[in-house]
Amino acid sequence: MGEPREAAAGPSPDTTVRLVYVTVATREVGEKLARTLVEERLAACVNVVEGITSFYWWEGEVQREGEVLLLVKTQAACLDRLVARVRELSGYEVPATSALAVVGGNPDYLRWVVEETTPREG
Template sequence: MTPKEEIIIVFTHVPNKACAEHIAQTLITDKLAACVNISSPVTSIYRWQGQIEQAEEIALSIKTTRQGYAACAARLRMLHPYELPEIVGIHVSEGLPEYLAWVAAETGMQE
């Protein structure tokens, strides 16, 4: 497979910046992600256990590979403070080839 077919962006939201930074540092250190973008606070509105909830959260965009997704998601689940965290992976269909190769190399998945 080409690097383009291998890259996945994982999305999640956490309650605060400290949690976001801890998760990002851990995933990068463990080579489960090449890069984690930490956003400014966003407002999330959702239904949870029959109630409409509203919370300020920090969004994370985690760059990993198809091969590394399961390990990345498992580690993210362990680190995540929510009972049911959003862990959603989206395949990258296009991208700068050099960047995609860098993601693969940084996660140890370079062929």
């Protein structure tokens, strides 16, 4: 038998980091939302990607709209508050917000995401 392992300090970044996909109508809305999420430590980083085209059903018809994509890096503990802020600030009646579990990556980066989305004391 091997030596006992030390207990991990908190959840592993490999199991807690999330990539959240959000769409908004304009760059202005996207930048405001991105800054808010980062300032409130609900996100460590948000990429604002212009130039996407979305096709979707809305009110019984297929819609085609230009949108801006936000790729939000966060941790699972922030998801409920993050989704609430997106609902509040996106300008959409039903904002597209989907969280994907990050199952691997640069461990230093994953730790950074968790550190930057952990509330500060004081």
